Amino acid sequence: MNHEHDLRKTLITRRTELEERVRRIDTQLNHREEPPAADFAEQASEQENLEVLRALESEGRSELALVEAALARLDAGEHGRCQHCGGEIAPARLSALPWTDSCIACAR
Ligand SMILES: [Zn+2]
Numbered sequence: 001m002n003h004e005h006d007l008r009k010t011l012i013t014r015r016t017e018l019e020e021r022v023r024r025i026d027t028q029l030n031h032r033e034e035p036p037a038a039d040f041a042e043q044a045s046e047q048e049n050l051e052v053l054r055a056l057e058s059e060g061r062s063e064l065a066l067v068e069a070a071l072a073r074l075d076a077g078e079h080g081r082c083q084h085c086g087g088e089i090a091p092a093r094l095s096a097l098p099w100t101d102s103c104i105a106c107a108r
Contacts, residue, residue, distance in 0.1 A: 025057040070099040
C-alpha cells in the first residue's frame with residue numbers, strides 16, 4: 001500500500017535523525033575536551049548545560065522508542081490501531097504523528 005510505504009519512509013527517516021541526535025549528544029556528554037571550569041559560576045553553568053543535554057538525550061531516546069514501536073506495528077500490520085482501546089487512529093492524526101500508538105480519545 002502506498003500510504004504504508006510513505007509512512008515507513010517517514011518513520012525510518014525520523015529514526016535516522018533521532019539516532020544521530022542521540023549519538024551527537026552522547027559524544028558531547030562523554031568526550032568533553034575542556035577541563036572542568038575553575039570558578040563556581042562556570043561550574044554551575046556547565047552543570048546546567050549537562051542537564052540540558054541529558055534531558056535532550058532522554059527525550060530523543062523515548063521518541064526513538066516510539067518510532068521503533070511504530071515500525072514494529074507496521075511490520076505486524078497493526079499500525080493505525082490504538083494500543084489502548086483497539087480503535088482506529090484517525091488518518092489525519094497519523095499523518096501528523098506517525099509514531100503515535102493511541103487514538104485522540106485515549107491520548108487525552
Ligand atoms: Zn484509543
